[in-house]
Amino acid sequence: MKNQLLKSVLTLSAFMVTMWLSAQRQIIQTKFTADPAPMVHNDTVFLYTTHDEDYAPEGYAGFRMKEWLLYTSTDMVNWTDHGKVANLHNFTWAAKEISGWGGFDNGAWAPQCIERNGKFYLYCPLQGRGIGVLVGDSPYGPFKDPIGKPLISGKYDSIDPTVFIDDDGQAYLYWGNPNMWYAKLNEDMISLKGEITKDTNLTKENRGNVHFQEGPWIYKRGKQYYMAYASTCCPEGIGYAMGDTPTGPWVFKGYLMKPDGRSSGNHPGIIDYHGKTYLFGFNYQLNYAITNKHHERRSVCVAEIAFNADGTINEEPWWMENQNPSPIRTFNPLRRVEAETMAWSEGIKTCSHDDGISIVATKNGAFIQVANVNFGSKGASAFRALVGGEKSKNISLEIRLDDLNGKLVRKIQIPQKTKSGKYRTIKANIPRVTGVHDLYFVFNNIKGEDNYAYIDYWEFK
Numbered sequence: 001m002k003n004q005l006l007k008s009v010l011t012l013s014a015f016m017v018t019m020w021l022s023a024q025r026q027i028i029q030t031k032f033t034a035d036p037a038p039m040v041h042n043d044t045v046f047l048y049t050t051h052d053e054d055y056a057p058e059g060y061a062g063f064r065m066k067e068w069l070l071y072t073s074t075d076m077v078n079w080t081d082h083g084k085v086a087n088l089h090n091f092t093w094a095a096k097e098i099s100g101w102g103g104f105d106n107g108a109w110a111p112q113c114i115e116r117n118g119k120f121y122l123y124c125p126l127q128g129r130g131i132g133v134l135v136g137d138s139p140y141g142p143f144k145d146p147i148g149k150p151l152i153s154g155k156y157d158s159i160d161p162t163v164f165i166d167d168d169g170q171a172y173l174y175w176g177n178p179n180m181w182y183a184k185l186n187e188d189m190i191s192l193k194g195e196i197t198k199d200t201n202l203t204k205e206n207r208g209n210v211h212f213q214e215g216p217w218i219y220k221r222g223k224q225y226y227m228a229y230a231s232t233c234c235p236e237g238i239g240y241a242m243g244d245t246p247t248g249p250w251v252f253k254g255y256l257m258k259p260d261g262r263s264s265g266n267h268p269g270i271i272d273y274h275g276k277t278y279l280f281g282f283n284y285q286l287n288y289a290i291t292n293k294h295h296e297r298r299s300v301c302v303a304e305i306a307f308n309a310d311g312t313i314n315e316e317p318w319w320m321e322n323q324n325p326s327p328i329r330t331f332n333p334l335r336r337v338e339a340e341t342m343a344w345s346e347g348i349k350t351c352s353h354d355d356g357i358s359i360v361a362t363k364n365g366a367f368i369q370v371a372n373v374n375f376g377s378k379g380a381s382a383f384r385a386l387v388g389g390e391k392s393k394n395i396s397l398e399i400r401l402d403d404l405n406g407k408l409v410r411k412i413q414i415p416q417k418t419k420s421g422k423y424r425t426i427k428a429n430i431p432r433v434t435g436v437h438d439l440y441f442v443f444n445n446i447k448g449e450d451n452y453a454y455i456d457y458w459e460f461k
């Protein structure tokens, strides 16, 4: 497994150098992620995703998905990995075997989270078994299944839930492939109010007119309702329809993004954040960096979208021809920063460490870029980090500014972990750094899998 991981990382890295120089970059590089479900809470973007396992086999629809992940950002360019927020074991009824790959091993498909009265409701489809709901007191979890059974049974094309609370307090749940269904939710958010209804516009029968496939995402702007969705497979683009009520009728308005042969799937998530509107989706480019064979290994992308005077939305170019959003604020390095926070990386994976997460540098030259970092006018003159090396005593960490080969601030040896496997704190004085820079952490002398290096967190002072 470790060898396989190393091979993937090395091949991926060659591709990433090219990507790093080009326009659109996938926002998560340390794992394969799909089905983005963004939520804004307390001025932070919480991005829930599915997780395509590295071992997903060659071929179409060979999904291997066991858990749901969480990333956060407060600037739309640097994302922090919070790891798994829930997995199939959160649902006792997940045990049901589906086509040899069900049970607790597979089928954790596209979720969405919403807040109501201080509780967080995570709607999760278990492929072939129905849609469940988890509840937590925090957007980070832990989440629990309060009803112990599917909220929506395995009938009704039951995947890809999207949830919404209208201004009058009524909540709605929508889902489906190849038809869209919906139901009202009671205020408890864990039970249905009334009947399940099949939408009359977004259906398989009406596919020629509306191009609906799956992955609906409800969004409201002013008084106008929008339903975005993965458009007819395959390849899937992102289509959208507009309506005057939360239940339509939905009028097809075109594509937010046309289908593109480079990605068999896509899946919208839309949020407003700091006066801008963002469309999330995914492509397969990081998989194709490793192999020219299709595997269900996807990577989440995001782009800003713009509205026309009549409320319609501009069509965006496909991800690879698009641009990453501009940062909405600078990043503060003068505090403890979790090392799993980055705008871009190469040769880096994340792993569990104590109760949290750390990054793992898996190849020589592996690096992390943290974008738009503001050292201020007073600046920083010291660096501290909690780190650990494997066997080698020669692993070094370079701190550079503005470019991978940019100004070298300081080169620091990474000590081996303690005998009991604990990380060690490193401290170093640095020539004063002021102003705003892209910050690079570059790892050298990593030779093979017994030689990885880890960082839990870092801080400048």
Ligand code: FUB
Binding pocket: 034, 035, 050, 063, 109, 110, 159, 160, 214, 215, 230, 265, 266, 267
């Ligand atoms: O990720 C698994 C499934 O593939 C999702 O539920 C669909 O929307 C498609 O992206």
